Amino acid sequence: MTDTLDAVAADRALKAKHRAMWGLGDYPSVARDLIPELGRVLVEAAGIGRGERVLDVAAGTGNAAVPAALTGAQVVASDLTPELFEAGRESAARAGAELTWEEGDAEALPYGDASFDVVLSCVGVMFAPHHQRAADELVRVCRPGGRIGLVSWTPEGFVGEMFTTMKPYAPPPPPGAQPPPLWGDEQHVRDLLGDRVTDVVARRQVVTASGWPSAEAWRDHWKTVYGPTIAVYRHIADDPDRVAALDRDLAALAARYDRGTDGLVLDWEYLLLTARRV
Ligand SMILES: C[S@@+](CC[C@H](N)C(=O)[O-])C[C@H]1O[C@@H](n2cnc3c(N)ncnc32)[C@H](O)[C@@H]1O
Numbered sequence: 036m037t038d039t040l041d042a043v044a045a046d047r048a049l050k051a052k053h054r055a056m057w058g059l060g061d062y063p064s065v066a067r068d069l070i071p072e073l074g075r076v077l078v079e080a081a082g083i084g085r086g087e088r089v090l091d092v093a094a095g096t097g098n099a100a101v102p103a104a105l106t107g108a109q110v111v112a113s114d115l116t117p118e119l120f121e122a123g124r125e126s127a128a129r130a131g132a133e134l135t136w137e138e139g140d141a142e143a144l145p146y147g148d149a150s151f152d153v154v155l156s157c158v159g160v161m162f163a164p165h166h167q168r169a170a171d172e173l174v175r176v177c178r179p180g181g182r183i184g185l186v187s188w189t190p191e192g193f194v195g196e197m198f199t200t201m202k203p204y205a206p207p208p209p210p211g212a213q214p215p216p217l218w219g220d221e222q223h224v225r226d227l228l229g230d231r232v233t234d235v236v237a238r239r240q241v242v243t244a245s246g247w248p249s250a251e252a253w254r255d256h257w258k259t260v261y262g263p264t265i266a267v268y269r270h271i272a273d274d275p276d277r278v279a280a281l282d283r284d285l286a287a288l289a290a291r292y293d294r295g296t297d298g299l300v301l302d303w304e305y306l307l308l309t310a311r312r313v
Pocket residue numbers: 050053054057066073074092093094095096097098099113114115116119139140141142156157158159160162163164
């Protein structure tokens with residue numbers, strides 16, 4: 036009993052930490068300026084149509100939820116970090132989209148079984164620490180015959196490598212937590228969803244990010260906007276040598292990926308996966 040209470044308290048503390056982390060910096064600008072294409076790609080791949088009930092899990096500012104709502108679907112944007120909803124509401128209003136915003140943990144979704152025709156997550160559910168728990172929730176809330184659509188950064192792509200680069204500088208992950216970019220591995224997701232889905236279609240694609248004059252400029256910008264990176268820098272803030280080393284490593288990563296001739300151009304690889312709930 037005490038063990039169970041301890042586990043519940045530990046999970047609550049971990050989620051509170053994650054919520055605070057995603058509220059750092061300026062994630063809304065990342066979704067708006069760098070990866071808006073991903074939400075549209077996911078909505079298109081999932082074939083969302085008028086009147087369908089759609090849940091966007093770990094929706095953030097509604098990168099997928101807003102274009103889904105624009106198809107005429109009834110959309111719920113759910114996220115652990117409701118601090119992001121204000122920017123989401125503004126972006127929905129600008130686009131003329133109507134949808135509902137609700138706080139929720141991807142590992143314990145506050146919805147009944149089979150509540151949705153389509154369950155989406157755009158580089159979102161991958162950040163829930165217990166992959167099987169989160170996958171079970173995606174499956175549970177999707178009705179039989181409904182669709183699940185996911186976009187996840189691949190382990191071998193730029194964002195996956197960025198997490199690998201930051202790992203030696205980050206606090207050790209809590210017991211049982213799995214690395215987010217594993218969701219970008221097709222076999223991992225097939226194993227998580229198991230025989231509860233069919234018609235799995237997966238392909239790797241890239242979204243291109245640019246607008247920085249150099250690798251160092253990307254790094255300095257990223258350090259101010261992206262919660263997980265800001266959190267790692269905070270962890271090592273007392274050690275200038277480690278800060279300098281992480282600075283070097285992140286700039287080297289961006290320089291290695293750069294294919295620009297006049298300013299930095301980075302291809303960020305992701306896995307786009309759709310499946311039908313049995
Ligand atoms: C990279 S952002 C993606 C947001 C949005 N889907 C997009 O495409 O811009 C990751 C999101 O996952 C959310 N998140 C992290 N852990 C979560 C959890 N356990 N349950 C629900 N959302 C979570 C964060 O709050 C954040 O909004």
